């Protein structure tokens with residue numbers, strides 16, 4: 001089999017773990033749950049669709065029935081009297097031509113009714129399945145958003161996307177076609193079996209011998225194909241993940257010159273998907289023809305026995321009379337009985353596919369959420385901005401301790417800076433204040449209330465977060481500025497942009513505030529993105545600010561703009577700043593030096609320099625990069641801005 005380009009030898013691919021497999025809910029049949037949890041409000045549409053589909057099946061039986069009766073009673077001299085089931089004999093005309101017209105009329109009416117019922121079936125089932133699809137998708141999305149950060153740390157975006165897209169769509173297809181198909185099948189098979197028995201019970205037994213065989217065969221197929229479908233659904237997710245990752249990282253791929261490597265990885269993921277699809281298809285193609293063969297044998301047996309019966313009287317142990325028309329109807333009915341049975345594989349297939357999708361959808365909702373509102377969650381009305389960390393210990397899901405016994409307090413309006421070597425735990429400490437994670441031990445309080453007892457939306461509107469990875473959404477500058485402060489007026493927005501030193505460059509963009517900035521804001525420079533994110537924070541106007549200072553270098557002028565914007569933003573707000581450049585936090589009220597997750601030094605800039613410890617070392621290293629003269633210039637500029645702020 002040719003899978004495209006072969007994997008280059010120099011790149012060895014490790015099999016990727018698939019954490020998503022853990023999130024599968026197999027407790028209750030997911031398809032029953034779909035009806036229970038989502039189907040109820042629109043069940044009437046399902047009922048209408050189902051009824052129409054059964055009626056359309058029913059009327060489709062009329063033509064062969066009428067045809068058989070007509071052959072025996074109208075076209076065969078000496079045949080039985082023309083009699084229709086459920087129609088009183090007095091309604092049936094006696095003239096032959098009238099009987100022909102009646103038969104033709106009945107066949108036509110059956111076809112016309114069939115069309116109407118099919119239409120109603122389509123509308124009813126589509127309405128039902130699309131509404132359920134909408135509800136499942138929006139609910140699953142809402143649920144996914146509330147999952148703990150730990151889930152997203154482990155996340156495979158493509159897997160989550162494939163649940164929200166492919167799996168939800170699979171469910172819809174099942175509800176739309178497969179389910180009604182299955183019910184139709186049961187009703188048709190039972191109904192026709194009844195008619196066959198009514199027509200000739202002995203010949204009916206010959207046809208029905210196939211049923212138990214087909215059933216056993218189908219059940220076996222279902223249990224064999226189920227795990228294959230599960231693997232297939234995961235593989236769709238893995239492929240999506242790979243594609244999604246690569247598209248997001250296209251710049252890195254190009255600049256690292258790793259196109260060939262990535263092609264190999266995509267080929268690998270695609271090959272896995274191919275293999276798993278092939279495993280399913282192989283089984284399907286074994287099963288489907290076998291079913292058809294069995295059905296064909298049953299049909300042939302019915303034909304042989306019935307044919308012999310017609311030609312030379314009842315064969316073997318059969319007794320009684322068989323008419324030609326009756327036999328024709330019988331054969332038509334046998335065909336309609338056996339065809340759907342032989343096609344049961346398609347239904348089983350779609351069922352197993354949808355079931356695997358349902359397990360993944362409900363797997364998401366089965367995930368425990370620990371960072372959620374407590375029952376008696378407190379809402380802070382007027383936030384003063386006192387922040388306190390008390391003996392905080394923390395480790396991520398992998399259990400490796402990241403913070404040990406971290407304690408500090410910040411008074412309203414003060415700035416505390418967290419500094420220290422990379423990986424010391426600065427960002428982690430700050431994230432605990434926003435309750436992106438819960439402490440393992442100790443507590444973090446805002447205005448004296450443990451953040452775990454605060455309503456999450458109250459906490460997160462009180463604490464603003466400006467991250468070093470500025471994330472902007474595809475849309476206009478305006479949309480990105482007012483994100484999270486949707487009620488802001490135009491004047492407020494412009495004022496925030498001015499304060500963040502963004503107004504001028506935004507005005508110079510082709511469409512000003514209405515300029516589209518591309519996915520993740522790619523059409524803006526790093527410095528511009530940062531200023532937009534500062535303006536956004538100004539508009540949100542939180543009492544407490546967590547500032548994860550950008551590490552990426554910008555030119556000196558932009559740096560000055562940003563520093564000025566930051567000075568305005570932090571003025572009067574409690575600020576926890578994670579600083580990489582010590583020069584920017586020299587004026588912080590308190591500087592905490594973290595190392596290996598512990599606070600190893602604390603004090604003001606001057607105190608820490610006098611201590612001559614880790615801070616002093618870091619300062620001296622950085623001083624090489626930042627000339628004291630530059631620092632003095634920054635100082636002078638900052639002092640000027642502070643004065644300007646004070647004088648309004």
Ligand SMILES: Nc1ncnc2c1ncn2[C@@H]1O[C@H](COP(=O)(O)OP(=O)(O)OP(=O)(O)O)[C@@H](O)[C@H]1O
Nearest residue numbers: 153396397398402421422423424425426427428429
């Ligand atoms: N989501 C996560 N899951 C598991 N471990 C993590 C996670 N995020 C960070 N860590 C680990 O926690 C430790 C502290 O990371 P953190 O980002 O808080 O450090 P930092 O001091 O802010 O570093 P930097 O200055 O480089 O940003 C590191 O060892 C890091 O590998």
